[in-house]
Amino acid sequence: MRSYSLIAPAKINLYLEIIGNRPDGYHELAMILQSIDIADQINLQAASTEEIHVYCNHPQVPADQSNLAYRAAELMARQFPDVFSNFGGIDITVTKRIPVAAGLAGGSTNAAAVLVGIDLLWDLGLTKSELEELGATLGSDVSFCISGGTAIATGRGELLSPLPSLNQIHLVLAKYLSLEVSTPWAYKTYRQEFGNSYVKNTEDLVARANAVHSGEMVKAILDKDAAKISQKLHNDLEKVVLPAYPQVLQLRELFATQEGVLGTMMSGSGPSVFAIVESKAQAEIVKQQIRTAIPDEDLELFVTQTIANGIQILQGTGNR
Ligand SMILES: C[C@@](CO)(OP(=O)(O)O)[C@H](O)COP(=O)(O)OP(=O)(O)OC[C@H]1O[C@@H](n2ccc(N)nc2=O)[C@H](O)[C@@H]1O
Numbered sequence: 521m522r523s524y525s526l527i528a529p530a531k532i533n534l535y536l537e538i539i540g541n542r543p544d545g546y547h548e549l550a551m552i553l554q555s556i557d558i559a560d561q562i563n564l565q566a567a568s569t570e571e572i573h574v575y576c577n578h579p580q581v582p583a584d585q586s587n588l589a590y591r592a593a594e595l596m597a598r599q600f601p602d603v604f605s606n607f608g609g610i611d612i613t614v615t616k617r618i619p620v621a622a623g624l625a626g627g628s629t630n631a632a633a634v635l636v637g638i639d640l641l642w643d644l645g646l647t648k649s650e651l652e653e654l655g656a657t658l659g660s661d662v663s664f665c666i667s668g669g670t671a672i673a674t675g676r677g678e679l680l681s682p683l684p685s686l687n688q689i690h691l692v693l694a695k696y697l698s699l700e701v702s703t704p705w706a707y708k709t710y711r712q713e714f715g716n717s718y719v720k721n722t723e724d725l726v727a728r729a730n731a732v733h734s735g736e737m738v739k740a741i742l743d744k745d746a747a748k749i750s751q752k753l754h755n756d757l758e759k760v761v762l763p764a765y766p767q768v769l770q771l772r773e774l775f776a777t778q779e780g781v782l783g784t785m786m787s788g789s790g791p792s793v794f795a796i797v798e799s800k801a802q803a804e805i806v807k808q809q810i811r812t813a814i815p816d817e818d819l820e821l822f823v824t825q826t827i828a829n830g831i832q833i834l835q836g837t838g839n840r
């Protein structure tokens with residue numbers, strides 16, 4: 521039986537600017553996305569059942585048709601019905617290590633891995649941009665997760681311009697296990713509170729998009745300068761999430777006052793918060809300091825780093 525194992529890394533947002541409302545109800549964004557080395561493992565196994573099944577070890581992740589990994593497989597089955605009926609069903613096993621509902625694109629990167637894996641499993645030979653186009657129909661962050669690394673993302677988040685790789689920037693990442701922030705809530709609240717300050721029509725949107733402020737961050741990335749990157753971190757969604765979630769605000773403030781922390785920011789729609797530090801050794805010290813300040817077992821802490829890749833193939837067999 522054919523099978524593939526893939527590694528699906530999480531992402532953080534080094535920059536997230538909300539440019540305006542879009543006619544499709546989404547928000548026009550200017551983001552800089554960055555892969556990190558916290559990753560899930562996705563195993564795909566051809567099955568004789570002619571059905572798609574998802575198995576997942578995490579209590580907060582549904583193992584039904586709402587799972588993004590399931591939806592990615594279903595999309596491929598719909599796109600390539602003849603190949604699907606030729607190869608039969610698929611068993612998908614998701615081994616979760618990425619914190620769930622954290623602003624780290626956990627579901628999106630699982631979907632990206634399933635697209636890449638099924639392309640191999642079924643010998644489809646799809647190009648990166650074909651896979652990215654399919655990914656964009658599943659979620660705004662799925663396209664990025666395919667190639668990962670460092671990229672400017674505009675539109676809904678699906679229009680990508682790769683940047684030179686930025687590996688080995690050391691990070692400490694924190695997330696309260698039981699705290700979840702809904703992405704639709706975060707954008708809706710932002711629109712209600714700040715919608716008047718930005719543009720409403722397409723012409724203005726183009727003018728505003730030309731004036732986004734991520735240029736300084738791009739320069740810092742090109743210089744691979746962790747200190748400069750740390751000074752230019754930005755996330756508009758902090759304006760609505762921090763006031764509504766005091767625990768996230770507390771984490772953000774605690775990180776900012778730790779010796780050795782170059783910069784700190786919430787990732788995506790939260791509630792995870794990351795800090796950039798100078799070295800792995802420094803990251804371990806900062807992690808320990810945060811643990812001492814907040815001994816709550818509900819707080820998950822990770823020492824991690826930026827990486828230059830998205831979905832990676834761990835192993836695969838092509839024997840039918
Ligand atoms: C906030 C970000 C930042 O990278 O990440 P997460 O916090 O989810 O990881 C993304 O914009 C999230 O991407 P993703 O989670 O793929 O979003 P989607 O499934 O496409 O959309 C979820 C919901 O978010 C809102 N949404 C999303 C993207 C966008 N440009 N405008 C929006 O208004 C919409 O309400 C949509 O229904």
Ligand SMILES: Nc1ncnc2c1ncn2[C@@H]1O[C@H](COP(=O)(O)OP(=O)(O)O)[C@@H](O)[C@H]1O
Binds near residue numbers: 581586587620627790
């Ligand atoms: N494969 C998956 N992995 C994680 N979460 C998933 C998955 N499929 C569906 N979900 C659901 O998607 C929601 C968002 O989770 P996740 O993708 O981890 O966060 P975020 O969108 O903040 O990056 C959660 O409520 C979770 O139950």
